[in-house]
Amino acid sequence: MKLSILILTHNRPKLFTRAISSVLDNLPEYDVEILVNNDTGDIDEIYDDRVSIQYHYFQHDDLSCVYKYLFDLATSEFIYYLEDDDYIM
DSSP: OEEEEEEEESSOHHHHHHHHHHHHHTOOSSEEEEEEEESSOOSOOOOBTTBEEEEEOOOOSSHHHHHHHHHHHOOSSEEEEEETTOOOO
8 A cells, every 4th residue: 555645835844844754753654655845945855765755846826736736746546635734643
């Protein structure tokens, strides 16, 4: 089983760091890819050897278009959306 975690962030680097750290701290036992859309370019990109993390910079006023953009890039059978102010416990 493979899981794609799609993270959207917009001009909130501290919240993004907390969100992606929560994912990396709680990685499931199966294959995971993380797709991040950062439409402002204001975050430090975080990488981890255990998981594929891809950064994208798609900008659009309609948030549903950004969700669709990341969804179309995902290669997994399961999708999980995570906003930059959310985190996994």
